[in-house]
Amino acid sequence: MxxxxxxxxxxxxxxxxxxxxxxxxxxxxxxxxxxxxxxxxxxxxxxxxxxxDGTRMITGLADIADLLSEMWVPDFTNINSWWGPLWDSMTMSIAATALAVVLSVPLALCGARNTSPHPALYWVARLFLNVLRSVPELIMAIVFVAAVGFGALPGALALGIHSAGMVGKFFAEAIEHADNAPIEAARATGAGPAQVILHGILPQVLPQLADVTVYRWELNFRASVVVGVVGAGGIGFELIAALRTLQYDEVAAILLVILATVTVVDALGGALRKRFQ
The missing domain is CATH 1.20.5 (Single alpha-helices involved in coiled-coils or other helix-helix interfaces)
Structure with missing residues (x-):
């Protein structure tokens, strides 16, 4: 009931x-x-x-098919002359990543709310990071080629400075999301700001920082091909030279070499990321 x-x-x-x-x-x-x-x-x-635009797309697909037919069979006759530029691209990406990390660490510490010495410095650091990553690496490469000449140096500078904007942003966000308990424990022992960062924050975020660094290195290697187009050295310079002379079979061979190298770099980067986890 x-x-x-x-x-x-x-x-x-x-x-x-x-x-x-x-x-x-x-x-x-x-x-x-x-x-x-x-x-x-x-x-x-x-x-x-x-x-x-269906008509334009269909026409474009037909043109691409014609281009692919001209690229087949790839011509590897000059492959021995590509190893040097390919090595330049590799060293360019490594140097650029190192430069990006060197620039990113202080910017990230100033651009994270829990480590920035002053709110004004926080906004300045964030603005600077936005400026760095808003300028494409290709534009930076053109500027540095005009400033320091042709070769791998302008490419490394362009990639490193552009990468600092993105890497610094990821670093700052990782620092901001660090667990507050170890930070408070370090402060409770009388540790100064530098000691708090060294003992309370970095041990937490170091694996994530390493992961971002390796991932950025992979991206920088791919981007090194692009900046080579404007004379910043590397295998991209050989690629644009073959394109300008309409040697499409050689272009296909260079692209295959780049693809193989990118695959190796990705595999190595994946192994390094697992190592740092």
Missing amino acids: SGPGSATLEEQREQEYRQISDHARSGWKRSIAVGGFILVVVVVSAWVVGML
Whole structure:
């Protein structure tokens, strides 16, 4: 026999169920609205750039097929002359990554809320990191080629300075998300700011910093091919030279060599990331 109490309990459960259902329906409505907006933005963007132009796309695919036929069979006749530029690209990426880390560490410490000495310095560091990563490495490479001449040096400088903006941002975010307990414990022992960073923060974030560094090295090696196009040395310089002389079979061979090297770099980077985890 049910009494007034059980009826009230049933009404309360029914009311809770209605609230949950209303909340779920409102969540679905918001998701559909956001998804529809994103879809409209994607379709408009594709239309603006011409991706929805079927005739142009089909013509382009036919031209690509013709180009691929000219690239086959790859010509490896000059492969012995590519090892030097390929080594330049490798050393360029390593030097650039090292430069990025050297620049990123102080910027990240100043650009993290829990380690920045002053709020004004925090905003200055964040602004500087934004500026560094907003300038494409290709533009930086052109500037450094004009400043220091052709070769791997302008490429390393361009990649390193551009990478510092992104690496510094990741470093700063890792520092900000560090567990506060070891930091407070270090401060409780009377440790100074430098000791707090050294003993309370770095042991926590070092694996993540190493992971970001290795990943950035992989990206820098790929980017070293691009900056070589503007005279910043490396295998990219050989690639653009073959393109300018319309030697597409040699272009295909260089691309295959780059692909093989990138595969090796990715495998080595993956092994290093596992090692630092």
